[in-house]
Amino acid sequence: MKRISLWWQNLKGSILLDLLLLFVITVSIFSLSNAWGAYRYVDLANEKVNVALESDQALYYMDFSDIIPPATAEDVAKITAGNQARYELIQTVEQMSGVRSVLANYSMRVSSFNSPEMLGWTAMLCSTDYQKLFPELNRGEWFDQAENEDGTFNAVLCGEDFYDVPIGSTMDLVVYEDEGTDSVLNAFTIRVCGVIYSPAFIPTLGASGTSLTTPNFYLTVPTVLLGKCDTFEMLMQRGMDFQYGSALKNFFVDFTADATPEQIQAVQDLLSQTGGCLTFAEIQQDSAEYLDNSLKGSIVIPIFYVVVSFVAFFSITILSVFRRTRTYAVYYLLGYSKRRIVWSVTSHTGILILLAAGINLIYVNSYYAWVAMDWIQPDPVSPPYFDAASSWLVVGIAFFMFAVTLAAAIGVLRKKSPSGFWQTSKE
Numbered sequence: 001m002k003r004i005s006l007w008w009q010n011l012k013g014s015i016l017l018d019l020l021l022l023f024v025i026t027v028s029i030f031s032l033s034n035a036w037g038a039y040r041y042v043d044l045a046n047e048k049v050n051v052a053l054e055s056d057q058a059l060y061y062m063d064f065s066d067i068i069p070p071a072t073a074e075d076v077a078k079i080t081a082g083n084q085a086r087y088e089l090i091q092t093v094e095q096m097s098g099v100r101s102v103l104a105n106y107s108m109r110v111s112s113f114n115s116p117e118m119l120g121w122t123a124m125l126c127s128t129d130y131q132k133l134f135p136e137l138n139r140g141e142w143f144d145q146a147e148n149e150d151g152t153f154n155a156v157l158c159g160e161d162f163y164d165v166p167i168g169s170t171m172d173l174v175v176y177e178d179e180g181t182d183s184v185l186n187a188f189t190i191r192v193c194g195v196i197y198s199p200a201f202i203p204t205l206g207a208s209g210t211s212l213t214t215p216n217f218y219l220t221v222p223t224v225l226l227g228k229c230d231t232f233e234m235l236m237q238r239g240m241d242f243q244y245g246s247a248l249k250n251f252f253v254d255f256t257a258d259a260t261p262e263q264i265q266a267v268q269d270l271l272s273q274t275g276g277c278l279t280f281a282e283i284q285q286d287s288a289e290y291l292d293n294s295l296k297g298s299i300v301i302p303i304f305y306v307v308v309s310f311v312a313f314f315s316i317t318i319l320s321v322f323r324r325t326r327t328y329a330v331y332y333l334l335g336y337s338k339r340r341i342v343w344s345v346t347s348h349t350g351i352l353i354l355l356a357a358g359i360n361l362i363y364v365n366s367y368y369a370w371v372a373m374d375w376i377q378p379d380p381v382s383p384p385y386f387d388a389a390s391s392w393l394v395v396g397i398a399f400f401m402f403a404v405t406l407a408a409a410i411g412v413l414r415k416k417s418p419s420g421f422w423q424t425s426k427e
Contacts, residue, residue, distance in 0.1 A: 036393060042287050053280060057264050059253040060283055063275040093253055093270065098263030103129055104251035110173045110224060121161070123173065123224040125232055134158070140167040140194030146227025148191060153231075155190040159199045159222030165192055173224065188231070190224065199223065342410055349405045357398035361391055
């Protein structure tokens with residue numbers, strides 16, 4: 001114990017302790033940033049899927065067939081046959097032993113007669129199981145039936161384009177045979193039952209959802225959610241003849257709680273004939289690795305880490321110099337009180353911390369930061385670009401660093417002075 005006590009006495013006044021404190025602070029900051037990124041970009045999305053998928057062995061199926069824009073009648077015929085085959089595959093899987101449900105959707109590109117300047121919306125048929133995957137509604141409520149007696153269809157709208165759409169209002173939508181054409185496949189009127197301000201973070205299960213990592217198979221575009229009914233089922237069948245790549249390309253297969261490994265393997269063998277499939281647990285593992293690499297590759301966190309580390313090192317080093325060379329004796333001889341010394345130290349280091357925080361606030365809300373973050377996971381962007389979560393993180397860390405500096409300054413000056421030091425100074 002005496003050796004440990006002696007070692008600690010020698011360590012207390014050394015630069016090694018300051019470096020150790022710096023290491024702990026910077027590692028803590030980086031760990032908190034990484035945990036925040038993991039929660040924001042992966043965990044929230046995974047939680048939504050886990051609500052609807054009762055089995056840990058749920059499979060995510062991906063069709064590996066190449067999708068090429070049709071150029072000839074022969075190409076269209078091949079794509080139509082492929083779409084129909086996938087539709088029949090889903091029906092076959094639904095009848096297999098151990099299968100609880102198949103979570104598949106069909107999406108269509110729609111435009112609005114009410115707002116002709118807004119193009120590129122996605123209309124998606126939404127089953128009851130799929131409703132569990134969505135965030136809570138900001139306004140309104142979910143619909144119980146797909147179609148109303150007056151011929152309108154109930155809908156929930158997701159995304160920034162629908163912030164101001166009144167609940168109960170109607171909107172005329174048109175579905176084209178294919179993107180970029182003027183040939184109308186169908187037109188119908190929707191009645192708005194609810195609005196979700198953020199885009200729909202749910203599995204796309206479409207042509208854009210072929211990635212094996214969860215951050216990449218979530219839909220983040222303005223979406224019109226519709227219920228399944230005969231009208232849309234017929235529209236889906238007609239759309240298979242035209243809209244390549246959007247029909248049932250990917251889907252989830254959820255199993256019952258008592259499904260046997262043999263039953264799960266039978267489904268996997270069938271799906272492997274035309275594509276590939278992974279369990280959701282495997283996708284989550286891939287996602288964790290993907291997120292880790294993405295966060296390290298993003299510019300935001302490393303730059304903030306370096307700047308804050310420099311400020312922390314500067315603050316602790318200056319305080320260490322004050323302590324070891326008794327520089328505060330000079331301050332005292334010049335008439336500074338302890339309070340004035342604390343104010344001098346914390347104000348100078350506080351300015352540096354404020355400058356570092358200001359630089360990072362500008363950066364995390366800049367176009368380049370949005371590009372870096374978009375690489376990790378597309379986020380809803382509302383001009384002017386402002387990321388509240390990242391901004392509060394910067395402000396929080398800045399206050400934390402200032403508190404550490406203030407505590408260190410007070411701690412140094414509260415130490416017992418060398419024998420006769422203050423008395424000598426006063427004389």
